[in-house]
Amino acid sequence: xxxxxxxxxxxxxxxxxxxxxxxxxxxxxxxxxxxxxxxxxxxxxxxxxxxxxxxxxxxxxxxxxxxxxxxxxxxxxxxxxxxxxxxxxxxxxxxxxxxxxxxxxxxxxxxxx
Amino acid sequence: xxxxxxxxxxxxxxxxxxxxxxxxxxxxxxxxxxxxxxxxxxxxxxxxxxxxxxxxxxxxxxxxxxxxxxxxxxxxxxxxxxxxxxxxxxxxxxxxxxxxxxxxxxxxxxxx
Numbered sequence: 001x002x003x004x005x006x007x008x009x010x011x012x013x014x015x016x017x018x019x020x021x022x023x024x025x026x027x028x029x030x031x032x033x034x035x036x037x038x039x040x041x042x043x044x045x046x047x048x049x050x051x052x053x054x055x056x057x058x059x060x061x062x063x064x065x066x067x068x069x070x071x072x073x074x075x076x077x078x079x080x081x082x083x084x085x086x087x088x089x090x091x092x093x094x095x096x097x098x099x100x101x102x103x104x105x106x107x108x109x110x111x112x113x
Numbered sequence: 114x115x116x117x118x119x120x121x122x123x124x125x126x127x128x129x130x131x132x133x134x135x136x137x138x139x140x141x142x143x144x145x146x147x148x149x150x151x152x153x154x155x156x157x158x159x160x161x162x163x164x165x166x167x168x169x170x171x172x173x174x175x176x177x178x179x180x181x182x183x184x185x186x187x188x189x190x191x192x193x194x195x196x197x198x199x200x201x202x203x204x205x206x207x208x209x210x211x212x213x214x215x216x217x218x219x220x221x222x223x224x225x
Contacts, residue, residue, distance in 0.1 A: 004156075031211060040122075042203060042217040043157075050211065090156055098211045099145045099164045104156035 002027045004105035006091050012111045013081055021076045021108050023091030029103070030096035032074040033058070034066065036087040037107075043090065049074055050096065081112040115140035117206050119216035126194045127224055134189040134219045136204030146187040147205040148178055151218075157203060163187060174198070194223045 004025045013019055025032065033048040035058075045058030049068040063085055065077040074093075078085060088109050092102040116139045126132045138144055145164055149157040161172025163180040171177045178189045187204060204216040 033213070035215075040217055042119075043205075043215040045213065048211070048213075092157075096211075098207050098209055098213075099162075101147055101159040101162055102157075102213070104149075104158070106156045107154075 002103070004091055004093055004103050006089075006105035006108050008108060009106060010109050012113065014113050015082055016080050019078050019081060019110075021078075021089060021091075021110070023074045023076065023105060024072050025074075025091075025093040025103065026072065027093060027103065028071065029093035030071070031100075031102075032068065032091065032093045033102070034064070034074070034076045035090045035092065036060065037090060038087055046076070046089075081110075083112050086110060086112050115144075115206055115208055115212060115214050117204050117214050117216040119202075119204055119219045121219050122217070123220050123222070125222045125224065128196050129193050132191050132194040132198070132221065132223070134202050134204075134221060136187045136189065136216060138185050138187060138204070138206045140206050140208055142208055145207040145209075146178075146180065147207065148172065148176070148187075148189050149203045149205060149215075151201040151203065153200075160189070160202075194221075196223050196225055199223045 007022045030051045034046040035043040044060045047066040049055045091105040094100045094102040118137045147162045148160040151157050168180045202219050207213040
C-alpha cells in the first residue's frame, strides 16, 4: 500500500530535550516536505527536499533541522524544543513535478512542556 | 510570494443542499491549484486539482471546483451535501518552482 508513515504519532516532551520525528514514504517520490498545523493558520511549511541531499527552508524553519540521506526518509529534528513548537506536524511527499498532489502522513501531535 | 485565502472559517449547510467553499489565490505565473480534506485525527487527503484545460474539474466524493482566472478563484462545490462531508477543507497553490502554500482552512458542517 502506498503510504507516508510518521513516528511517533503522539509525543509529550520537555523544553530542551532533543527529539526526532521520522517520516518515510514507499512511493519513490523525489519531493518531501514538513508542515506544522496550528489553529487559524492552516499548514505552514517548515522544510522541504527536492531529492536526496537537497533540502531548503520553508516559511517557518527556525528551531528545526532536517536531513535527506535516503530517498524514502526525511526526519524532522528539534534540537532544543520550546513550548511554541507545540503543534500538529505533517510529513508529505510527491513526485518532483509541481503539478502533482502531495500524499500526507497521519500526523504527529507534539506537546512541549 | 504566492498566497491563498479562504475567506470563511466556517460553512454550515443542510444535508441535501449545495455547498460552496471559497478560495482565492495570488501567484506569479501559472498556478497549480489543489483542494484537500482533513477528517478528525487524520492527515490531509487529496480531493482534486486544476493544472490546465477545462475550468471545471471533478474530483473524489462528488466534489468539483471551478477555476476562474479573472477572479483568481478556485471554489470547491458539491451539488448535494452529505453529513459525512463534514470536515476541514484546505485550498492550496503550488507554483512551477514547487513553492506550495495552503489556506487557513474552512470547517464545513453539514447538518441532517
